[in-house]
Every structure is written in C-alpha cells, then in structure tokens.
Amino acid sequence: MIRNGSMNYRKPLQWGEYDPHRRENTQIGMWAWLWQRISALAIVVLLAVHVTLTYRPLIQLLLLLAVTFHAALGLRVILLDFNIVGVKYQRALIGGLVGLGLVVMAVIWFSIY
Numbered sequence: 001m002i003r004n005g006s007m008n009y010r011k012p013l014q015w016g017e018y019d020p021h022r023r024e025n026t027q028i029g030m031w032a033w034l035w036q037r038i039s040a041l042a043i044v045v046l047l048a049v050h051v052t053l054t055y056r057p058l059i060q061l062l063l064l065l066a067v068t069f070h071a072a073l074g075l076r077v078i079l080l081d082f083n084i085v086g087v088k089y090q091r092a093l094i095g096g097l098v099g100l101g102l103v104v105m106a107v108i109w110f111s112i113y
Contacts, residue, residue, distance in 0.1 A: 028090050029090055034072060068101040075097050
C-alpha cells in the first residue's frame with residue numbers, strides 16, 4: 001500500500017497484471033451497469049419502431065418492458081449513490097427492484113389491455 005497523508009492507496013496495476021479482488025464486490029454491479037446501457041439502446045430502437053408502427057401491442061409490450069428494466073436499474077443506482085442501501089445488498093436490491101418493476105408493469109399492462 002502506498003501511504004499518502006491519511007489515505008491508503010493501492011499501487012496501480014501494471015499491464016497484464018491480475019487483480020485478485022476484482023470480482024468480490026463489483027461483478028453484479030458491472031453487469032447491472034452493462035444491462036442498463038443495453039436497455040437504453042433498446043428503448044431508443046423500440047421508441048423509433050413504436051413511432052413508426054403505432055398501436056402494435058407487441059412493440060408496446062417490449063418498450064414497456066425495456067423502460068421498466070431500465071428504471072429498476074436506475075433506482076438501484078440512486079439507492080446505492082445516496083447510501084440508502086449498502087453495496088453488500090446489491091444482488092437482493094437488483095432482484096427486488098426488477099421484481100417490483102415487473103409487478104408494476106403487469107398492473108399497467110393489464111389495465112390498458
């Protein structure tokens with residue numbers, strides 16, 4: 001460890017060096033981040049298709065599903081950033097928010113159709 005004032009810094013990794021602690025706390029967060037970006041792209045594509053082909057229930061369902069998933073992962077980020085939920089509960093947080101989002105989506109979907 002490199003000591004700088006009152007902060008402890010880990011020495012930077014060299015090219016090709018493996019960090020043995022890389023997967024301990026960040027794997028699920030990395031996947032959530034990646035899937036949120038993928039869902040954002042899906043929203044853009046599905047929104048363009050939705051504007052072009054209006055009133056298609058399958059397209060509307062896919063768009064609602066993508067927005068719900070994206071919103072659930074966004075709420076995860078908000079709850080973690082404001083320290084409302086600890087990082088160690090990240091896996092349960094993702095499951096709970098996605099499950100809650102699917103329930104809300106089902107209520108919205110079945111109230112429309």
